[in-house]
Amino acid sequence: MNKEEFLRLMYDEDIGRGDLFEKIGPKDLRSKAWIKAKSKGVFSGVEYVEVLCKMHQLEAKFFKQDSELFAYGDALVEIEGNYTLLLKLERCILNILQHSSGIATLTHSYKEILKDTKVELLDTRKTRPLLRVFEKYSVRNGGGKNHRLGLDDALMLKDTHLKYIPNSDLKQWINQARKKIPWTSKIEIESESIEFAKFAMECGVDIVMCDNMKPSEIREVVAYRNKEYPYVLLEASGDITKENLLEYAQTGIDAISSGALIHKAVWVDMNMKML
Numbered sequence: 001m002n003k004e005e006f007l008r009l010m011y012d013e014d015i016g017r018g019d020l021f022e023k024i025g026p027k028d029l030r031s032k033a034w035i036k037a038k039s040k041g042v043f044s045g046v047e048y049v050e051v052l053c054k055m056h057q058l059e060a061k062f063f064k065q066d067s068e069l070f071a072y073g074d075a076l077v078e079i080e081g082n083y084t085l086l087l088k089l090e091r092c093i094l095n096i097l098q099h100s101s102g103i104a105t106l107t108h109s110y111k112e113i114l115k116d117t118k119v120e121l122l123d124t125r126k127t128r129p130l131l132r133v134f135e136k137y138s139v140r141n142g143g144g145k146n147h148r149l150g151l152d153d154a155l156m157l158k159d160t161h162l163k164y165i166p167n168s169d170l171k172q173w174i175n176q177a178r179k180k181i182p183w184t185s186k187i188e189i190e191s192e193s194i195e196f197a198k199f200a201m202e203c204g205v206d207i208v209m210c211d212n213m214k215p216s217e218i219r220e221v222v223a224y225r226n227k228e229y230p231y232v233l234l235e236a237s238g239d240i241t242k243e244n245l246l247e248y249a250q251t252g253i254d255a256i257s258s259g260a261l262i263h264k265a266v267w268v269d270m271n272m273k274m275l
Contacts, residue, residue, distance in 0.1 A: 006134065007052045010092050019088050031083040031274055033090070035097065037074045038269035042067060044104035044141035045097040048134065049077065052092065056085055066141045067104070076270065083274075090272050098267040100138040106265040107142025110245060110258070119249040119256055122147040122235070126259030135262045147257050155181050156188040156209075171203040178204075188235070197221045201229040212238035215251050222252035 043064040053060040058081035064070050076097070079086060110121055121144040127135045136146045148154055155177055157165070165173050174187060181187075188207035191197040194217050197208050201224075208225075210218045218236055225232050236248050237257040248256055 001130065001133070003048060003051045004055065006130075007048065007055060007092075010095070011052075011089070014092055015088065019084070021087060022084050025084045025087075027084070029083040030081065031086060032078060032080045033086050033272050033274050034075055035077040035079070035094070035270055035272045037070050037072055037076055038271060040069070040071050041101050041105035041268040042108045042142055043070050043076060043097075043101055044138045045100035047137065048096045048100070049093055052089065052096070053079060053081075056089060057081060058085065058089070067143070079272075086274070094270060094272060098270055100134065100141070101268040101270075103135055103138035103262055103265040104142035105268055107139050107144040107261045110242060110261065111143040113242060113245050114249055114256075117246075117249045119253060120145050121261075122255050122257035123261050124237075124257050124259040125150070126263050128262075139261055142261070144261060145255075154186045154188055154207075156190070158190045159192070162190070167199065170199075174204050191221075193217075194220050194224075198224055198228075201225065201232050205232065207233040207235055209235045209237055209257075210253070215244075215247050218248065218251040218253055226252070 044066050046062055046064075046066045050060060050062075058079055061078040061080075063075050063077065070076060077093075079093070107121070107123075114121055123136055123139045123144055124147055125132070132149065136149065139146065148156065162170075177187060186206040187204075188209055189200040189203075189205045190209045190211045191200055192211050192213065194213075197210060197213075198221070200208050208221070210221055213221070213236070218234075222234060225234055233254045234252075235255045235257055236251070236253045240248050240256055240258055241260075245256065
């Protein structure tokens with residue numbers, strides 16, 4: 001779904017069978033509206049609001065761009081156009097900016113903890129239905145990076161996959177997979193133990209996810225990787241919070257993934273006022 005389709009569906013959802021105010025409100029009055037911040041955060045959503053305004057012949061002037069910090073009281077956007085249309089699009093515009101900025105703001109707070117490390121901060125596929133592209137865009141604006149957008153991005157073997165792949169067959173299974181997936185696609189495997197992480201590397205995977213492992217266990221995996229398979233990437237995931245994030249980052253891991261960047265983000269407070 002491209003941006004135009006997404007925004008059209010959002011608009012249709014809110015309008016329903018027609019805006020009742022439009023039936024009695026002024027038809028040709030031109031006006032301006034300001035969107036201001038009622039809290040601090042990281043701005044996100046410009047790419048979507050810009051397209052939405054163009055679709056409805058509104059002129060938008062952005063005082064902040066995606067990924068920029070803002071403070072309480074900052075003017076964020078000025079929008080000019082038909083008065084009734086501004087009112088019709090108010091909630092759509094605010095929903096985009098508040099939702100997206102909330103994710104970007106939370107992601108930025110994680111990145112601040114990691115600023116003196118080389119660890120990449122990744123999101124997950126724990127996104128709201130049909131909002132994956134939008135929410136992952138918001139993560140990028142907060143300074144994070146995207147993990148898989150979908151099942152076609154990389155072949156990832158989780159515990160549910162491995163239940164039906166015996167360890168004795170895993171290396172052969174991975175070799176066969178290499179012949180069928182795109183040449184550029186990586187193979188990642190989930191591991192909940194030091195022993196299986198080592199075994200996964202021996203089987204020829206590109207990435208090992210250390211899932212729900214303690215920092216002390218991950219350090220052992222890192223040491224083994226550095227000595228035997230330096231080209232394998234290591235990712236930590238599972239029960240990683242802002243409180244223990246730095247401890248995990250200091251294990252020597254390459255990346256940390258967290259679904260919380262999206263599903264625990266709180267909308268940033270903003271409002272729109274007519275001038």
